Amino acid sequence: MGAGNYSAYGLFATTDGTGETYGDNRDTIETSGESAHGIFSDRTFGGGSARAIAVNKGSVTTSGDGAYGVHAVQGSGIYSAGPNTGDAIIQMETSGSSVTTTGANAYGLYAYNFSTGKAQVGMTGGTVTVSGTDSIAVSAYGQGGGKATLGLSAGRIVAKGDAQAAIGFADRSSLGTSVATDATVTIGSGMTVDGSGTANGYAIWNGDDRAATKIEVTSHGTVKGHAMMGGGDSTFTLAGGSYTGNIYGDYDEINGSPSDTVNQGADAFVWTGGSLHSGFYGQGGNDTATISVGTSGMNYSAALFDGGVGTDTITFTGADNDGVVGGNITNWEKLIVNGANIAFTDNALTLNGYSGSANGVGDFTVQNGGSATTNAHGGNFSLTGNLAIADANSTFLSRGKGTTSIAGDVTNAGLLSMQDGTPGGSIAIRHNYTGKGGKVAIDTVLGGDGSPTDRLQVSGNTSGKTGLFVVNQGGTGAQTSKGIRVVDVRGQSSGDFTLANPDYVIKSTGEKALIAGAYGYALRKDGKDWYLQSRSTGGGGGGGGGRTPHYQPATAVYEVYAPALLATMQLPTMRQRIGSRWDGSRGWAVPALEPGVNSDSPLWVRAEGTHAHREPTTSTVDVSSFDQNIGGFHAGLDAMLHEDAAGNRLIGMLTSHYINSSADIEAKTTGNGKIDTDGYGFGLTATWLQSNGVYVDTQSRFSWFESDLSSDVLGSLAKDNGDFAFAFSGEIGKELPQSGDWTYIPQVQLTYASVSGDSFTGPNGERISVKDGDSLTLRTGIASDKASYWTGASGGESIHAYGIANLYYDFESETLVNISGAPLTHDLGGWAGEIGLGLTRNFSDDKYSLFGEVNTATGLENFGDSYLVTGKVGAHIYW
Structure with a gap:
């Protein structure tokens, strides 16, 4: 035998025909040499598949560098006598099975397909552990254009020591014209993935920095460690279980820098279930986050959402979230409440401006029957952004006696509300207000001029039509002079406000009015501002002109x-x-x-009728x-x-x-x-x-x-x-x-x-x-x-x-x-x-x-x- 390096596999199956190769372990395999894979199934070319199966509580242990625990390769031959379309498949099935590697660059389960078929790893049980430098516990790659699929239903995947990640995809740019990684990872509810014990702390890692790279992760299991989604577009869906660690759309903010990833794509985070312990960082590109979980049990108030650079959109949809922390939502340009009900627990939210946005700030949109609530009970709330209430079924509510300040324009086709049972709150709009048939709801004590009330304050201009919905909070009525000011306009006052919930229409003027005690209150414009007035406009109840009270019907x-x-x-x-x-x-x-003269006792009856016309x-x-x-x-x-x-x-x-x-x-x-x-x-x-x-x-x-x-x-x-x-x-x-x-x-x-x-x-x-x-x-x-x-x-x-x-x-x-x-x-x-x-x-x-x-x-x-x-x-x- 001549000089050179030799690899001794624990179990090896290969073919260059049209059939399939199987490597099936039911016992114990241990290897120690370089590239000495535990199980290696290789189909060099043809239409079959390379399969490697570890079952029946078997174990595989390798200690050499480059020695994979289980490796399946499809289409590795340099000669092709026919179609080369098979799959590379690894399946780990039994809970008692284990794969352990300790060498450098020694993957645990690794499916590689040179052909157009898929590269697939499945786990329904067992444990995979890696600890060597640059090692990845589970990986797959389709060099010929096939999709890499990791279906990890149950079991345990652990990366520790100097390992790269529990689940990962290596840099393929050195392969020249090879296809970028296209991978789908599904982590089932019975799966535990732990990369927190590695130097970088990666549970999931993508090193293939190319614009065409596409990584999709859906997790229902228990995951510990960061997810670094790398170059290209990525989607991370948290659908159940728990995730403890940061989710980076492009690069590692803790251990790296933006320059580490050249091809920063449009990344998406989707949260439909489970609890998130840490946050999502979109980084470069026009990223999105979609939140459709409720607050209960989700660790919601502690989760961080950072959109990074680009024009990023975070959307809350289809659930009640009463623990939203505005300070945890940073570097987003657009926030959409789409049919969800959210409530902020702190006092500020900032949305960044983007090309084409008004007033140099971002956009906050409530649509499709959604609602957003700010809590100004202990002070004030500041929204840096333009607010759009897009439809009649959508609501923006400011609660408490403080002020919700909106540093942008407000467009209202729904309900802008301060109605919470306590008058004294306000919404202060720093720019313009446009009514598009929407309503403003307030609490007011219907009494005299100085009565407590919620108030809409507009520093800019008003336009359009708006209904004012007034809820009387215990007011028993009184005669007003100037009236109760409910809309304060500093700019051009062209908007038309009308009572949205009148009790009646005033007989003499046709105005809509509310009732409090003996009095009727009409909404009237005086100068630029709008007031609730219980006085007549001229003549009227009580006589004597325009300062007399107006009494209800x-x-x-x-x-x-x-x-x-x-x-x-x-x-x-x-x-x-x-x-x-x-x-x-x-x-x-x-x-x-x-x-x-009759002294007998009479029984008598009398009927009477009176018609009276009385003028006081x-x-x-x-x-x-x-x-x-x-x-x-x-x-x-x-x-x-x-x-x-x-x-x-x-x-x-x-x-x-x-x-x-x-x-x-x-x-x-x-x-x-x-x-x-x-x-x-x-x-x-x-x-x-x-x-x-x-x-x-x-x-x-x-x-x-x-x-x-x-x-x-x-x-x-x-x-x-x-x-x-x-x-x-x-x-x-x-x-x-x-x-x-x-x-x-x-x-x-x-x-x-x-x-x-x-x-x-x-x-x-x-x-x-x-x-x-x-x-x-x-x-x-x-x-x-x-x-x-x-x-x-x-x-x-x-x-x-x-x-x-x-x-x-x-x-x-x-x-x-x-x-x-x-x-x-x-x-x-x-x-x-x-x-x-x-x-x-x-x-x-x-x-x-x-x-x-x-x-x-x-x-x-x-x-x-x-x-x-x-x-x-x-x-x-x-x-």
């Missing part, structure tokens, strides 16, 4: 509420109540009953008038409680009643409305009839109401709202008999009535309570009675025709209803006059009686403006 209904209920509590005169059941004209004082003398909210129809049924039982020898009598009465009222309200500025009321109750009366014609009559009435309140503008305000009312009356009169069966009866009556009830809440949060629902009315009047008597077939009969004239004065004609602290007064005037006619027909010795009365009244302070017409009919039956 329901206030007209609320103001009339107490007067409408009081109107149902007006007690009748004695004659209206009992007709001629006690016939004083025939002599009340006679000791024995005479015809026309004063009204806080400019109520023009209200028309009220009142109908009722009354029933009672009389009883003789006492009669003395002189003919004086005390009559007691128990009454019950049902009342129905409908009031239609008309207001000049606020809007019309309606109050429908049903009332039920009872009453007690006592009447002293003295023999000389003097009488003293006392009444009491107690009523419980259920009312429906509605506004023509707002709809229903309250349903079945309960209230209680009572009234007391005392009347004194004297019959003065005249000739010809005429009698005059001068009389005076004092009535006190009161309405009360629990406060209630309107549909827009306003609190309504009746503070003054009292009335104290003095009536003075005179009645005249003409009686006729005769005897019919069934006994004595009679007819009484009478007229009455009354003068009223209400000492407490003004009512007061409080709306969330705002007093609304309504005064119908104190003076009124009334005239009436009545008729009573008695039958069968007064056993049966029918009676009726018609009255009309008017206010005297504005004669004829307020009036009412009342009709009453009744019947009595004695037994």
